[in-house]
Amino acid sequence: MIQAAISKKLGHKKNAFETEFTIHIKTGDFVAIKGKSGSGKTTLLRLLSGLEKPDKGLISSDSEEWYNSETKTFVKTQNRNVGFVFQDYALFPNMTVRQNLEYGNKNEDQKLIKELLEITELDQIQNQYPNTISGGQKQRVALARALVTKPKYLFLDEPLSALDLDLRTKLQEYLIEIHKKYQLTIIMVSHDELEILNLANKVIELEDGKVLQQGSVSEVLQIESGENQKTIQGRILALNPDTREVTFSAFGNIITTPIAKEKFATLQVGQIILIDLDLKKIRVKP
Amino acid sequence: MFDWSPIFLSLELALCTTLILLLIAIPLGYWLSKSNSLFKPVVEAIVSLPLILPPTVIGFYLLISFSPESAIGSFFNNTLGLQLAFSFPGLVIGSIIYSLPFMVHPVANGFSSLPPSLAEASFTMGKSKFQTLRKIELPNIKNSILTGIVLTFAHTIGEFGVVLMIGGNIPDETRVLSIDIYSKVESLDYQTAHQYSGMLLGIMFLILLLVYFRRQGNKNVLL
Numbered sequence: 482m483i484q485a486a487i488s489k490k491l492g493h494k495k496n497a498f499e500t501e502f503t504i505h506i507k508t509g510d511f512v513a514i515k516g517k518s519g520s521g522k523t524t525l526l527r528l529l530s531g532l533e534k535p536d537k538g539l540i541s542s543d544s545e546e547w548y549n550s551e552t553k554t555f556v557k558t559q560n561r562n563v564g565f566v567f568q569d570y571a572l573f574p575n576m577t578v579r580q581n582l583e584y585g586n587k588n589e590d591q592k593l594i595k596e597l598l599e600i601t602e603l604d605q606i607q608n609q610y611p612n613t614i615s616g617g618q619k620q621r622v623a624l625a626r627a628l629v630t631k632p633k634y635l636f637l638d639e640p641l642s643a644l645d646l647d648l649r650t651k652l653q654e655y656l657i658e659i660h661k662k663y664q665l666t667i668i669m670v671s672h673d674e675l676e677i678l679n680l681a682n683k684v685i686e687l688e689d690g691k692v693l694q695q696g697s698v699s700e701v702l703q704i705e706s707g708e709n710q711k712t713i714q715g716r717i718l719a720l721n722p723d724t725r726e727v728t729f730s731a732f733g734n735i736i737t738t739p740i741a742k743e744k745f746a747t748l749q750v751g752q753i754i755l756i757d758l759d760l761k762k763i764r765v766k767p
Numbered sequence: 768m769f770d771w772s773p774i775f776l777s778l779e780l781a782l783c784t785t786l787i788l789l790l791i792a793i794p795l796g797y798w799l800s801k802s803n804s805l806f807k808p809v810v811e812a813i814v815s816l817p818l819i820l821p822p823t824v825i826g827f828y829l830l831i832s833f834s835p836e837s838a839i840g841s842f843f844n845n846t847l848g849l850q851l852a853f854s855f856p857g858l859v860i861g862s863i864i865y866s867l868p869f870m871v872h873p874v875a876n877g878f879s880s881l882p883p884s885l886a887e888a889s890f891t892m893g894k895s896k897f898q899t900l901r902k903i904e905l906p907n908i909k910n911s912i913l914t915g916i917v918l919t920f921a922h923t924i925g926e927f928g929v930v931l932m933i934g935g936n937i938p939d940e941t942r943v944l945s946i947d948i949y950s951k952v953e954s955l956d957y958q959t960a961h962q963y964s965g966m967l968l969g970i971m972f973l974i975l976l977l978v979y980f981r982r983q984g985n986k987n988v989l990l
Contacts, residue, residue, distance in 0.1 A: 532887050558890045565891040571884035575906040584902065585892030630892055 482508050483634065483666070487528060487538030487548070491521070491690070500524055500690030506683070508543075511660055511667045513677040513698075516687035522670040523568075523638055525687065529668065530565055530636045531558035542633070564627030564635040568642065570619045572611040578622050579607040585629045597625040600662070601655055617648040624655065628663065635659075637669040641676060646751060650718060650735075653679050675716045675753065716753050720745070729754070769959050772939050773947035774966065780855070780943055781923040784862040788870040788919050789912070791863070796874030797900065814872075817865050826932025829861050833933060851933075858934045858941055865929045869918040877911025878904065910982060917978050921971055 483506040490499055500521045506512050514522045527533040529540065531547065534555055540548040547556045573581050582594050598604045601621040606614055611622065620640060627635060640656075641649045657680065660667055671677055677684060677698060684701035686693045694701055718735065719728040725745045728737045740748070748754065799811065817825060832839045833851035843849040843856075851857035881904060889899040905912070927945040934941030936950060944963055951960040 530891065532890070558887075559893045559895065563891055565888065567884040567888060569882060569884055571882065571888040573885065573888070573903055573907070575903070584889075585894075626888075627891070 482506065483529060483540070483542050483668075485529060485538065485540040487535035487540060489524065489528060489533070489535045489537075491524060498690055502528070502687075502692055504685055504692060504695060506666060506668060508666050509664060510683050511681045512669065512683045512685060513681035514668065514670045514685045514687060515672060515674075515677060515701075516693070518672070520687040521690040522672075522687055524690075525685075526636050526638055526668065526670055530563045530634075531556060531561045532565070562630070562633045564630060564632035566620075566623045566627050566635070566637045566640045568638045568640075570611075570623045572619055572622055572626070574611055577608050577610055578603055578614070581611070581622055581626050582629045585626060593629065593631070597628055600658065601625045617644055617652070620644060620648075620652060621655065624652070624659070628659065628665075631663075633666065635665045635667045637667065639670050639672070641671075642673070646716070646718070649676070656680055717748060717750050720748055720750060727754075769962055770947075773942050773944045773963070776855075776939065776942065777924050777944040780858055780862060781920045783859045784866055784923045785870075785916055785919045787859070788863055788866060789916065791867075792870040792874045792915060793905070793912075796871050796878055797904075799871070799875040800878035815868050818868050822865065822926070822928025823932060825865055826861065826929040829857075829864065829929070829933045833857050833860075853933070853935045853937060853941060855934075855940055858930060858943070861929045861933045862923045862926060865926060866919045866922050869922045870915040873911045873915040873918065874908065877908030880911075881907055913978065913981070917974055921974060924967070924971070 483504070485505075486503045488499060488501045490497055492498060502521070502525050504525075514525060516522050524533065528535050535548060535550070537550045538548070539546070539550070542561070545556070546552075546554050547561060548554060573584065576584060579594065579598070582597060586594060595604075598607055601624060603618065603621055603625060606618060611619060614622070624640070637656075641652055644652065653676065656667070659665065660680075667680075669680065671681075681698055683696065684698050685695040686701055717727055717729050720726075721728070721737075722745075725739055725742060726737050727740050727745070727748060728735060795810075795814070799807065799814075830852060831837060833843075834840045835844050835850075835852075840851055843851050849856050851860060885903055885907070886896075886899050889903050890896075894902070925945060926943075927949070930941065930943055930946055931949075934943075934946075936942050936946050942950075944967060948960050948963045948967075951957075951963065
């Protein structure tokens with residue numbers, strides 16, 4: 482559990498603005514931080530992970546105090562037991578994929594490294610250097626590397642923004658698997674509502690360096706729900722003209738559902754749609 | 768008459784200067800690349816000064832400060848028993864100051880060119896600043912370090928003005944190759960001057976050739 486009530490001044494004299502965050506993250510949550518660019522998403526992530534120091538306030542993780550401006554307590558990133566996936570991957574160019582993972586592995590836990598390489602399907606390229614692998618592979622290395630220290634919290638700074646849709650979907654699946662398998666608390670910056678829908682159970686929305694709202698995905702993204710009916714937003718992954726079925730991903734699953742003939746003709750792969758789902762009828766795979 | 772001692776003396780001076788400057792440039796370059804201190808521009812200006820000052824001016828001030836009457840000169844003389852003016856240790860100190868920007872600039876630029884997220888990623892993996900410097904930052908700026916080493920080495924071998932001012936022309940002590948070439952020309956011994964000059968040209972060309980071969984295909988190096 483992370484609790485924080487912090488403030489930090491950003492920018493220089495003329496363009497300076499004050500950020501102020503009061504947040505509460507429960508253990509095991511998958512939290513998405515959303516907001517326009519410049520709203521302070523990355524700053525919040527960096528403050529929570531200890532890469533930046535707030536000016537004032539309090540941050541605590543369970544019973545441990547990470548930051549307290551009154552007592553001048555500041556626990557460095559190194560001692561916070563966090564994993565961080567950077568937007569630019571930040572893979573060490575002088576090390577192979579495997580060495581990138583081994584670097585953070587204190588006890589040379591080969592079993593964990595092997596397991597992570599397998600989950601992220603990197604075992605084939607483990608001896609290659611980062612400059613010889615693709616963007617999607619780099620992202621998976623960054624993810625696996627962040628997990629090698631067995632962190633309690635995993636911070637992701639727009640991890641999927643630079644990837645195309647197919648890779649995104651695949652990486653979302655990895656994230657879901659990792660979240661479940663390692664029972665992590667994940668805090669992810671994202672401006673993509675579909676991504677948030679697919680992955681998160683909680684959303685913190687920021688605006689101008691302040692928390693606008695925080696709550697469950699349906700509360701923040703205003704998803705209507707009835708007993709057997711849900712309206713959700715999704716991006717179309719595939720269309721099957723034979724069965725008139727549309728496949729899209731939402732809530733961490735890939736959903737396939739039939740659509741009326743006249744509606745089906747207007748749809749395109751990649752399009753964002755609002756779908757009224759009858760929860761009794763949808764087929765979910767896997 | 769051809770004599771090997773100026774050549775060895777030049778190589779020895781260049782080697783000493785390069786090694787000591789490397790030890791100075793890594794912490795200094797690291798600090799320059801990360802610091803937001805108000806003193807940073809002052810330090811940057813001091814480091815860059817040898818680039819624009821005539822060697823005679825540097826040599827002149829060094830000669831004055833090396834004299835046993837000055838604070839620096841008397842410190843070295845009384846505490847370490849070193850006579851700096853017209854001696855090899857004095858040449859090393861003079862060369863370190865004169866070649867400072869040639870080592871510090873490439874190393875500092877190397878550090879600045881690394882994305883901050885590299886070090887931060889290492890911190891989130893529990894590694895200290897020193898471990899990060901040793902395992903991540905230094906290996907990834909090795910081309911910049913190599914550039915600094917080559918520039919410093921070559922610059923020291925080619926040094927003339929400062930050496931002449933603070934070292935004079937004492938055989939086996941301060942008569943380095945560039946000084947000896949000058950005295951050979953003065954005494955109209957063109958044959959030896961040719962041999963020395965040809966050798967110097969060859970060594971320098973080989974060093975640069977090695978560097979350029981090495982950096983072929985590696986575009987993030989500035990020389």
